[in-house]
Amino acid sequence: MPAHHDEAGRTLDRVKERPTWLISRAFSRSSALLAAGFEAHGDGLRGYHYRLLAALEQWGSASQADLGRDTGIDRSDVTAALTELESRNLVERRTDPDHKRRKIVTLTPQGADALLRLDAVLDGIQEEVLAPLTAAQQRQFVDLVSRLG
Amino acid sequence: MPAHHDEAGRTLDRVKERPTWLISRAFSRSSALLAAGFEAHGDGLRGYHYRLLAALEQWGSASQADLGRDTGIDRSDVTAALTELESRNLVERRTDPDHKRRKIVTLTPQGADALLRLDAVLDGIQEEVLAPLTAAQQRQFVDLVSRLG
DNA sequence: GACCAATGTTGGCTCGGCCAACATATAGTG
DNA sequence: CACTATATGTTGGCCGAGCCAACATTGGTC
Numbered sequence: 353m354p355a356h357h358d359e360a361g362r363t364l365d366r367v368k369e370r371p372t373w374l375i376s377r378a379f380s381r382s383s384a385l386l387a388a389g390f391e392a393h394g395d396g397l398r399g400y401h402y403r404l405l406a407a408l409e410q411w412g413s414a415s416q417a418d419l420g421r422d423t424g425i426d427r428s429d430v431t432a433a434l435t436e437l438e439s440r441n442l443v444e445r446r447t448d449p450d451h452k453r454r455k456i457v458t459l460t461p462q463g464a465d466a467l468l469r470l471d472a473v474l475d476g477i478q479e480e481v482l483a484p485l486t487a488a489q490q491r492q493f494v495d496l497v498s499r500l501g
Numbered sequence: 502m503p504a505h506h507d508e509a510g511r512t513l514d515r516v517k518e519r520p521t522w523l524i525s526r527a528f529s530r531s532s533a534l535l536a537a538g539f540e541a542h543g544d545g546l547r548g549y550h551y552r553l554l555a556a557l558e559q560w561g562s563a564s565q566a567d568l569g570r571d572t573g574i575d576r577s578d579v580t581a582a583l584t585e586l587e588s589r590n591l592v593e594r595r596t597d598p599d600h601k602r603r604k605i606v607t608l609t610p611q612g613a614d615a616l617l618r619l620d621a622v623l624d625g626i627q628e629e630v631l632a633p634l635t636a637a638q639q640r641q642f643v644d645l646v647s648r649l650g
Numbered sequence: 651g652a653c654c655a656a657t658g659t660t661g662g663c664t665c666g667g668c669c670a671a672c673a674t675a676t677a678g679t680g
Numbered sequence: 681c682a683c684t685a686t687a688t689g690t691t692g693g694c695c696g697a698g699c700c701a702a703c704a705t706t707g708g709t710c
Contacts, residue, residue: 366558371631374647374650383665422513426669427688451676453674453688481524500633500634501526547696
């Protein structure tokens with residue numbers, strides 16, 4: 353992400369008004385807050401882990417390939433993230449008896465707990481991110497930014 | 502940046518409404534368009550190069566350290582990017598006679614040309630990014646997202 | 651003259667994302 | 681049935697943008 357740092361130096365005219373820059377600045381702030389939140393309350397977990405836990409909670413156990421497809425995370429990254437989740441006992445991996453090549457991933461009770469904790473943290477961050485806007489502006493912004501996807 | 506890919510798989514409820522996610526999705530699209538633009542018309546240049554050229558055009562020759570401060574780019578990254586710009590003759594580096602440790606960077610005419618070309622490319626991308634919104638919505642969005650920095 | 655700060659450079663790290671190759675297993679087709 | 685194609689998990693590597701630590705050199709200040 354670009355360097356939106358603490359506004360050191362002067363302002364680059366060519367850049368400061370461009371929507372792409374404004375978006376990237378907002379993203380930068382948003383992800384700084386997210387990183388801080390994960391750092392403080394995340395037990396070393398990061399975005400990938402959260403998304404995998406959320407997918408398991410929402411759709412139940414699934415193979416790694418399906419998890420990858422549903423979360424948009426590459427198979428290889430799913431493997432790595434699951435290894436970390438497994439080592440924290442937040443997730444279990446067992447090979448599908450009907451499909452020996454496939455591994456079925458299951459959320460453990462500890463995993464469900466961790467997910468809830470992360471949810472709370474993330475909710476707090478949403479408020480922080482939108483704090484500069486009034487409630488009405490927040491609704492407007494969410495509406496508009498939704499269409500830019 | 503998160504995987505906002507072409508909406509493969511299903512939608513993660515926990516995530517899809519959160520402003521942080523929407524912002525990162527917009528950023529993802531924005532930077533995909535930027536990358537494509539630089540790829541197509543950028544002569545191998547990227548964001549750092551553009552920002553350095555823009556700073557030189559706006560404020561004139563400067564030391565690398567000052568360039569870093571004014572653009573928010575780390576000294577080390579400034580060094581690398583300038584080396585590439587210099588090898589394309591878009592920029593000149595000469596050591597300051599009064600401060601032998603300092604190097605003064607100057608925009609060449611070719612550099613100024615390149616900057617203008619990139620400006621045009623970037624302007625086109627701004628329109629593309631905001632295309633999903635009406636003109637009034639675009640103004641609203643720019644106003645709101647400006648406050649999230 | 652002895653420190654301390656600034657400068658440019660090198661090298662390395664993170665995070666999110668992406669791709670290639672590979673062994674293995676399953677499914678589909680002749 | 682045999683053969684082939686596809687799916688799966690894993691390893692290892694690459695990228696861009698950002699950030700930091702160390703270092704030699706240079707400058708300025710007590």
